[in-house]
Amino acid sequence: MKRELLRANKVVGIARLxxxxxxxxxxxxxxxxxxxxxxxxxxxxxxxxxxxxxxxxALDIDVLLAAQALxxxxxxxxxxxxxxxxxxxxxxxxxxxxxxSMFSRR
Numbered sequence: 001m002k003r004e005l006l007r008a009n010k011v012v013g014i015a016r017l018x019x020x021x022x023x024x025x026x027x028x029x030x031x032x033x034x035x036x037x038x039x040x041x042x043x044x045x046x047x048x049x050x051x052x053x054x055x056x057x058a059l060d061i062d063v064l065l066a067a068q069a070l071x072x073x074x075x076x077x078x079x080x081x082x083x084x085x086x087x088x089x090x091x092x093x094x095x096x097x098x099x100x101s102m103f104s105r106r
Contacts, residue, residue, distance in 0.1 A: 039060075053086075054085075066086055066088075077091045
């Protein structure tokens, strides 16, 4: 999201996103080396199965996101507009259809 705001030079949107993130620094889990290695495994698995999630040369954010969610543990639910790719790995639902009750604070 931020990359598109930066590309389009949406100064107000960038400020709003930064304020949202800074309001609760624990909203995000740092991407770890372990999650990156696991993402490589997921990437290879999806390609072997004939279900790639991105162009071979692309930064495949779908597998990075799935690996990160799976490494956190529990039963992750990803809010997305891209259910097709993410649902190979984790529970993925349209963000507009997710009830707030599906989320709980850890």
